[in-house]
Amino acid sequence: MGIGHWLTTIPPLAVYLTVLGVVGIESFGIPLPGEIVLVSATLMATRPELAVSAVWVAVCALIGAVVGDSIGFAVGRRYGIGLLEAAGRRFPKHFGPAHVALAERAFDRWGVLTVIVGRFVAILRILAGPLAGALRMPYRKFMPANVIGGVLWTFGTTALVYALGVAAETWLRRFSWAGLAVALVVGLVVGFLVKKRVIGLLTAPEEGATRS
Template sequence: MNVEVLLESIPPLAVYLLVGGVVGVESLGIPLPGEIVLVSAALLSSHQDLAVSPVGVGVAAVIGAVIGDSIGYSIGRRFGMPLFDRLGRRFPKHFGPGHIALAERLFARWGSRAVFFGRFVAVLRILAGPLAGALRMRYPRFLVANVSGAICWAGGTTALVYFAGIAAERWLQRFSWVALLIAIIGGITAAILLRERTSHAIAQLEAEHYRKTAPVLPD
């Protein structure tokens, strides 16, 4: 069975459920590759021979994001900040002191806007819902930022990848693979630089945290 036949055999509903489920669980606070799944589904929708709809992909991602964030908000409001202490000890790579400190700093500076813009940042996409609940943000404000952020992130990502996929097919008919390769390398480089910058900020905040909590030795 070749790739074309395999892709055509995938029911569109299964794609929508997968997108909504993964994005929802990630928004709940569990580290999953929600953005990768969304981008992959959007690319499938740009394939003219497949029945996957870009509208269906975007709507599924929005619903998953809103529901997942709302459940995460409820969990954070119920258990408070001690929840992140326990998660930090168990999953330091995702909920370490630096991650929480960075998220808290952004919440303190931007308020509910951190929920909106957090949808576009991997660290905040996982923490925004539970942390907003733990910090006792009013739910109506949270919901407005949650829904608007989900629509802009999911809808914008789906539209961008969909039209990029269509354009790529046209480019490949006119140009060589070199142009596509350059575009891919540029996108990957930008993503890596953004991740490195975020990781550097997290590392600095973790170092500050451990300096403050380190026991003072007697002279």
């Protein structure tokens, strides 16, 4: 049984629930590949035979993002920065002092905009909710930024990847899986460049100070 046939056996509801769950858990503060799952589900939506709706993929991702971030905010507000420090000792790869310091610097520099920008950077996507709560950001400011960032990230990513996937299918019709692979690679490269740019903006002043 080929991969194409296997994909047709996956119910669309299972795809939507997977997107909602993975993005929600990642937004809560647990490192999971939310962006990869969102991109992969959107690419499935470019295949009509799979009956997956790109709109529902985006909607489920948005619900997961907003609810997950809100839960992370509540947990951070309840347990404070000590929770992140404890998580850093247990999971230094994801919550180490350097990661928390980078997120704190983002909040110092951009304030509530960090919640919006953080949607596009894996480190901030995981830490933004809990850290905003720990830093006592008012929820009335956090929630609108949470929704705006979620809409831009989920629907923006879905629209871009879907368009690339359809274009790749058209251009490479005889090699359909190669077309999907091209779209996936392009989507991940764009995400990487955005992440690199944001981290560069946050670390540049420190590097300059070090050289001087």
